[in-house]
Structure formats: structure tokens, C-alpha cells
Amino acid sequence: MSRTSADSRGARPAWRDALAAVAAGFAVMAAVSAAGLACAGAARLPGAAFPHVVAAVVVLAAGGSVDVAGGEGLLRAEGGLALLPLSVSLAGALTAGLLFLRPLRHRAVAGGRELLARAGPLVLLWLAALAGTALLARQDFAVSPGDPALEDASELLGPAPTVGFRADLPATLLFGLLWIAGLLLVALLVSRRAPLPARLVRFHAAVRPAASATVVLLLAYVALGLGAGLLAAATRGQPDRAFAVILLALPNLAWLALTLGYGGAWDGRADGPFGLPVPQVLDRVVRDADRSAVDVADLARQDGRMWWLVAVTALALLGTGLLAALRSPAHVRPRQHALHLAAALGAAALAVSLLASVDAHFGLALMGIGDAGGLGTTVELLPVLWRNVGLAVLWGAVAGFLGALLARPVHRRAAARGRSAARGR
Known part of the structure; x- marks a missing residue:
């Protein structure tokens, strides 16, 4: 049996396990964020915006970046947002981390190459799923100034402003890479059953x-x-x-x-x-x-x-x-x-x-x-x-x-x- 064929057979379970971990992680994050946003009243947002808001929350939870901006004419909406919905993050992290560790739980020692071969497909699929979610995370809303004088002024100065959000794809992929890499590292560090490379076993205690x-x-x-x-x-x-x-x-x-x-x-x-x-x-x-x-x-x-x-x-x-x-x-x-x-x-x-x-x-x-x-x-x-x-x-x-x-x-x-x-x- 050639080494190449053995490696290819060993790679298939790694990609299958990675796909299961990524799919389950994003499904759990989407479900938790949708339930939380529904309780907050976001399901009543106009323009079928709810799925886009859910996607934005998932992007934020996975370490991504969402920009808030908008406006038309001389009356503009301006904003910025930097926060993590950690309930969603924790749900996704626990799901993906446990599924990443599950195939390794019966091993005491694993080579560095084997751990990288397990982690690599998961990271790539995670970033692909995050990129797709980021493309969905965009929506615009009309904003009423709230002040009658400003409403009159907006008729003269231009149409009413809009405010919207957009996922910043490059920043999302960069921070998402740090997020998933950090998650896998922490999972290996805190699990008492996950294997370590032989050179690192002495640091276990x-x-x-x-x-x-x-x-x-x-x-x-x-x-x-x-x-x-x-x-x-x-x-x-x-x-x-x-x-x-x-x-x-x-x-x-x-x-x-x-x-x-x-x-x-x-x-x-x-x-x-x-x-x-x-x-x-x-x-x-x-x-x-x-x-x-x-x-x-x-x-x-x-x-x-x-x-x-x-x-x-x-x-x-x-x-x-x-x-x-x-x-x-x-x-x-x-x-x-x-x-x-x-x-x-x-x-x-x-x-x-x-x-x-x-x-x-x-x-x-x-x-x-x-x-x-x-x-x-x-x-x-x-x-x-x-x-x-x-x-x-x-x-x-x-x-x-x-x-x-x-x-x-x-x-x-x-x-x-x-x-x-x-x-x-």
C-alpha cells in the first residue's frame, strides 16, 4: 500500500469530522441568535430583515466585524459597533470544540502533523462558512429623525436617511481566523483527554x-x-x-x-x-x-x-x-x-x-x-x-x-x- 493512498484515506475522516463540527457550530449559533433576536422583537423588523440580522449576530459571535453607516443627502446616519454576543459565541465554541476533540478522545499522544491535519480542514471550512454568512449580513433601514423640525428640514435638504449594516469581509476573515485558531488551541489545552505531541506531554501537569x-x-x-x-x-x-x-x-x-x-x-x-x-x-x-x-x-x-x-x-x-x-x-x-x-x-x-x-x-x-x-x-x-x-x-x-x-x-x-x-x- 502506498503512503499517498494511506494519507488520502486518513484525510477523508478529517474533512468529514471538520464538516460536521463547522455545520453544527454554525447551526447552533444561528439558532441561539435567532431565538434571542426574536425575544428582543427583531422578528418584526421590516423588509424581511430578520435573517440578515441573524447573520450579522453570527458574524459578530464568530469574531467578525460589522460596520454601521448610512445616510442620504445632507442628513446622514453615523454609527459604530464593537461587541460580542457571547451567548452565541459560547454555544458555537462548545459545539465546535467538543466535535473537534471527539475523534481524539481515546488517544494519549498525537503527532503535531496529525493535529494540524485535523485542525486545518476545520479552519478552512469555518472560514468558508463565515464568509458566506458575512455576505448575508447586510441590510438597510429607513430612519425617521423624530424631530418635526428636522423632518421638515429633511424634505428640503434631501430624502430621509437610511442606516444599515455591512459585514467587513476582510476583517471578518482575519478575526474569524484568530477566533477559530484560538478556540482549537484552548480546546487542546483544557481537555484532559485530548492527546498532545510527545514533546509537550511533560507540560500536562x-x-x-x-x-x-x-x-x-x-x-x-x-x-x-x-x-x-x-x-x-x-x-x-x-x-x-x-x-x-x-x-x-x-x-x-x-x-x-x-x-x-x-x-x-x-x-x-x-x-x-x-x-x-x-x-x-x-x-x-x-x-x-x-x-x-x-x-x-x-x-x-x-x-x-x-x-x-x-x-x-x-x-x-x-x-x-x-x-x-x-x-x-x-x-x-x-x-x-x-x-x-x-x-x-x-x-x-x-x-x-x-x-x-x-x-x-x-x-x-x-x-x-x-x-x-x-x-x-x-x-x-x-x-x-x-x-x-x-x-x-x-x-x-x-x-x-x-x-x-x-x-x-x-x-x-x-x-x-x-x-x-x-x-x-
């Missing part, structure tokens, strides 16, 4: 226990946020709005709560008739024009229950340290656990801070000057990176050290059982 425990922490916060969202939908009215937030932006809020709980801060601003899809206490704080940064103390001044974020985060981080230690070999020392978890939580805090940030603005400009019609809005929620990442590293070191101490009795009992079993044989 240093990287995977802390990385997998950190991912469990992030998913646990999403689960807590889901419970809080369902409770709000059942008890506070407006269930459609609550489900829209759950289906589009739940991790955005859950991971924001995590960073605030360990002492992080965010620069927030909300001007105009639109705002952030956040709890009312946070919306009130970010609308304070004199505020430069928002932390848990600012929220607690509005609602004392916000101090519970600190207690929940402290327990969650201690549990993360214990989980990482239990998943590590017994010979790893407490100071090594502290270093490993500090690095993992610091990297997670950096990623969460960048992914959960929001920067959006929209307005109508008359002859390119100022805001017209009262529709102008600015919504920002940007991380204080040095604080979020620095405190995550500090908390990670403390939680890793304490978790290692708490795990010692478990490791001792496991070692004793192993010695007893060996003597029995």
Missing part, C-alpha cells in the same frame, strides 16, 4: 489542571447567571427581555460579575435613549456623568446586595484552586499550584475583559455636524485592564496555594489506597 479548572469557573458563572436570569424572567415581568439577554449576552454579564467580584473595574458610559442590556443598578451607575470607573463598591452604594458578589467570587476561586490541585499529580508543590493558577486566571481575565467590552455609538448628523433628532446614543463598557488582570493574578496565586493545601489530605488518602492495593496483590 503545569497547564491542563489549572486551565481546565479556570474554564469550569467561567462555565459555572454562566450557569449561575442562567439561574438568575430565569428567576428574573419568572418574577420581575418582561420575560421576553430577560430571555433576549440570556440568549444573546449572558456570559457578558456573568463574567462581568466575576471581575467585579474579585475587585476589578470597568469604565462605563451610557448616554441617550438606548442603554446597556444590564441590571438596572449597573445602568444607573454608568449613567453618572462624573464617574470614571465602576467597581463593586459603586454598585453597593445603589444596592447593598452587590457585596454578595465578593463572597460568591471568593468561594468560587477557592473551589477553582481546589479543583486544579485535585486534578494535578500529588508531587506538584503548593507554590507551583499558585503559579499555575495565577497564570491561568490572569489569561482568563485578559480574555474576558476584551471579549465582554462594549463600544457602540449612533446618531444623525446634519451636514456632518452634531447630533440631530434626539436619537444620538453612546454606550461604552470598557475594562480597566491593569486592575482586572492584576487582581486576577493575585487571587489566582492565593487560591492556587490554598487549594493545594486543602487537596493534600485527598492525595494522601489516594496514595494510601494505592499502597494497600499494591500490598494486596
Whole structure:
């Protein structure tokens, strides 16, 4: 049998598995975004715009870029949008990541070429699907100025403006490549069953226990946020709005709560008739024009229950340290656990801070000057990176050290059982 024919037969399952992962990932993202947008009322948009809006949300969720612009005559609509609907992103990432790892789960070691042969088709098919979705992500809407004087002026200055969105295809493919490559790398790092190249196996104890425990922490916060969202939908009215937030932006809020709980801060601003899809206490704080940064103390001044974020985060981080230690070999020392978890939580805090940030603005400009019609809005929620990442590293070191101490009795009992079993044989 020739080497070429064997390679070609080995390549077919890789392409088949990649196609299944990409198709399932995009199908899940489309379903979640469609459900969230329907709850938000987007199904009532004119001009059969709903599928195009769904495509735009999927593009954003997969790391792509969507531009907002429009206008006719001297009255123009101007806007910008930079955000990730992380509920959609997380659904697609979990689906594609699990299907990528599934064929590899029974292996302890795999060559670098084999992993690249598995990842390459998935990346290429992912980018092809993303490009097709980006071509669908375009739509224009007519905009009413809202002000009778401006409506009269628009009749003299030109037709009413339109605002629309377009996926930026080159930027979408570039950032989409980084998104899918990062996803596959993280999947290999956090999975305890996925194989590694032989030269990297020695790093298993240093990287995977802390990385997998950190991912469990992030998913646990999403689960807590889901419970809080369902409770709000059942008890506070407006269930459609609550489900829209759950289906589009739940991790955005859950991971924001995590960073605030360990002492992080965010620069927030909300001007105009639109705002952030956040709890009312946070919306009130970010609308304070004199505020430069928002932390848990600012929220607690509005609602004392916000101090519970600190207690929940402290327990969650201690549990993360214990989980990482239990998943590590017994010979790893407490100071090594502290270093490993500090690095993992610091990297997670950096990623969460960048992914959960929001920067959006929209307005109508008359002859390119100022805001017209009262529709102008600015919504920002940007991380204080040095604080979020620095405190995550500090908390990670403390939680890793304490978790290692708490795990010692478990490791001792496991070692004793192993010695007893060996003597029995």
C-alpha cells in the first residue's frame, strides 16, 4: 500500500469530522441568535430583515466585524459597533470544540502533523462558512429623525436617511481566523483527554489542571447567571427581555460579575435613549456623568446586595484552586499550584475583559455636524485592564496555594489506597 493512498484515506475522516463540527457550530449559533433576536422583537423588523440580522449576530459571535453607516443627502446616519454576543459565541465554541476533540478522545499522544491535519480542514471550512454568512449580513433601514423640525428640514435638504449594516469581509476573515485558531488551541489545552505531541506531554501537569479548572469557573458563572436570569424572567415581568439577554449576552454579564467580584473595574458610559442590556443598578451607575470607573463598591452604594458578589467570587476561586490541585499529580508543590493558577486566571481575565467590552455609538448628523433628532446614543463598557488582570493574578496565586493545601489530605488518602492495593496483590 502506498503512503499517498494511506494519507488520502486518513484525510477523508478529517474533512468529514471538520464538516460536521463547522455545520453544527454554525447551526447552533444561528439558532441561539435567532431565538434571542426574536425575544428582543427583531422578528418584526421590516423588509424581511430578520435573517440578515441573524447573520450579522453570527458574524459578530464568530469574531467578525460589522460596520454601521448610512445616510442620504445632507442628513446622514453615523454609527459604530464593537461587541460580542457571547451567548452565541459560547454555544458555537462548545459545539465546535467538543466535535473537534471527539475523534481524539481515546488517544494519549498525537503527532503535531496529525493535529494540524485535523485542525486545518476545520479552519478552512469555518472560514468558508463565515464568509458566506458575512455576505448575508447586510441590510438597510429607513430612519425617521423624530424631530418635526428636522423632518421638515429633511424634505428640503434631501430624502430621509437610511442606516444599515455591512459585514467587513476582510476583517471578518482575519478575526474569524484568530477566533477559530484560538478556540482549537484552548480546546487542546483544557481537555484532559485530548492527546498532545510527545514533546509537550511533560507540560500536562503545569497547564491542563489549572486551565481546565479556570474554564469550569467561567462555565459555572454562566450557569449561575442562567439561574438568575430565569428567576428574573419568572418574577420581575418582561420575560421576553430577560430571555433576549440570556440568549444573546449572558456570559457578558456573568463574567462581568466575576471581575467585579474579585475587585476589578470597568469604565462605563451610557448616554441617550438606548442603554446597556444590564441590571438596572449597573445602568444607573454608568449613567453618572462624573464617574470614571465602576467597581463593586459603586454598585453597593445603589444596592447593598452587590457585596454578595465578593463572597460568591471568593468561594468560587477557592473551589477553582481546589479543583486544579485535585486534578494535578500529588508531587506538584503548593507554590507551583499558585503559579499555575495565577497564570491561568490572569489569561482568563485578559480574555474576558476584551471579549465582554462594549463600544457602540449612533446618531444623525446634519451636514456632518452634531447630533440631530434626539436619537444620538453612546454606550461604552470598557475594562480597566491593569486592575482586572492584576487582581486576577493575585487571587489566582492565593487560591492556587490554598487549594493545594486543602487537596493534600485527598492525595494522601489516594496514595494510601494505592499502597494497600499494591500490598494486596
